[in-house]
Amino acid sequence: MASRKEGTGSSTTSSSSTVGAGGKGKGKSSSGDSAVKQVQIDGLIIIKHYQEEGQGTEVVQGVLLGLVVEDRLEITNCFPFPQHTEDDADFDEVQYQMEMMRSLRHVNIDHLHVGWYQSTYYGSFVTRALLDSQFSYQHAIEESVVLIYDPIKTAQGSLSLKAYRLTPKLMEVCKEKDFSPEALKKANITFEYMFEEVPIVIKNSHLINVLMWELEKKSAVADKHELLSLASSNHLGKNLQLLMDRVDEMSQDIVKYNTYMRNTSKQQQQKHQYQQRRQQENMQRQSRGEPPLPEEDLSKLFKPPQPPARMDSLLIAGQINTYCQNIKEFTAQNLGKLFMAQALQEYNN
């Protein structure tokens, strides 16, 4: 009976202390419009993620379960989606999800769907697919987030887990599905304001803390110091390669846009000229006493060229931005390490 009291006691204290901790609000909160100011993750999730990813190098996706407390999103459990390795037509993702959630409800796990997660390869996650998925999630559930975690970066020693949401402006644009340049200009979206990052906080219950102490005593696995390794060129090279590819795509996109602009302006000019000629002819005809020519529908004569979708270029810009951020973080760390090595070597001599 002592055990049960301990158990229930700990769960109630954890829920009450989360409310208390929410008031303190660790970390800076993002732009105030959004519904979620902080994401709170149970330690269990972190271990689960990395355990799944450890099995393969493909992209792993899954569902986050939890609940919303005031302006905080608490994530308490998660489960992965199977990979679409075979073209299994009768495999139903929705059904899988429903079954899982139903089963989890039986064992009292929170079955509220609050978001999804995805693993990423070197930080390349800003894609159309992600945008669409996150939009549908956020549309259905106001406070959902997408958790991005980078296993490669984590294998280098630092946990890399980020939570993103779409900004409200972007939500509106997506709702209207209007990605023309004018609409985007009106909404005043730049690539920096597409996704907002929500600070993450990790929380553990008392019992899990006890477990951690046990593990620490028992596990004799040597501490791996990859974080301090100086071999960085491989990682840096790959990052730069991806960045270069993106920049190439971006330049192509810019060229397309420029041609479009040029075509539009040329067309404007042609329209203008045509109108002027028309007017002149009409004046001549009037002077000669003939009926004026009917006003022709200019828009039928001069079909305006299709404006290119601006969403792709926004995404590419966003992706480039992420890559640059990653690279900068990485180089900052490495510079620190190099200076340490220098100090060590000087002392040696």
Added chain:
Amino acid sequence: MATPAVSASAPPGTPAPAPAAAPVSVPTSVPAPAPTPAPAAAPPSAGTPALSSDPAAAAATTAAPGQTSASAQAPAQTPALALPGPALPGPFPGGRVVRLHPVILASIVDSYERRNEGAARVIGTLLGTVDKHSVEVTNCFSVPHNESEDEVAVDMEFAKNMYELHKKVSPNELILGWYATGHDITEHSVLIHEYYSREAPNPIHLTVDTSLQNGRMSIKAYVSTLMGVPGRTMGVMFTPLTVKYAYYDTERIGVDLIMKTCFSPNRVIGLSSDLQQVGGASARIQDALSTVLQYAEDVLSGKVSADNTVGRFLMSLVNQVPKIVPDDFETMLNSNINDLLMVTYLANLTQSQIALNEKLVNL
């Protein structure tokens, strides 16, 4: 499969290698009454006969000493040959090691915290893979069950469904056994163990002591073995196995991070920025170094007796710092720093470029 044939030939009655015959005979000859719940203090015969060479099915138990010790003692790989003979005291010659991933323990604790009102413990299924020398448990899920004084009901349908769902995600996982929270092995455990032995050959039973008896959360693993007088009704005994912890690299880092919540008052921590992490890692190394230094001083001043193996380790440690001619080192260092600075400059340039592009487009 070769296994059933082999074990069937060795009749379950032979005293010494009796546990070896356990895998196949358990489902058939286990009577419900008279189980011995206590984990064996004196292990039975340690002989792991030729069965151990079989990779697929579960082999015999180990004769591990009672406590789970994940210490550096060699995990005792199963020898390919049979080791006949009576029980050997002391360190076991061969047998199964159970390698646990931390996600299992965290899930178990989490499901314990979420248990129904009135339930004293939770049970669930363990999933994982079987290897020649060890069993690796990589996943688990909890199964609803009802337990009262005289009966126990486990929702096996649910367990099967969940297993199917899990199989879709990771098709390599097999049902390895089951877990339960709580301090002891009760009579109901035997029944539940029997349920599970229908699903998996020689299932493993894991107990996690969430009631924190003795102030510790002890984690133990067992396999059931036959015991008793041959020819009469056989009883079942749970023999302990060695538990070791296995991590993927990324898991290790996640666990390290979570351990930090033990130290913060709210049990809340945020994720640290890049340079902070480097600082943290170097602080850890500094601590380790100061411990080593302290030990060296103690040995020098005679407080601690010198140990040759430690001395050799220290020697190799000191020699690992490479001796480089200072000029060469300068050039290497500078070229590396130049690379990094250049990359930073490029990244900043790119960022300003796209910002500029954005402004132009929106004109």
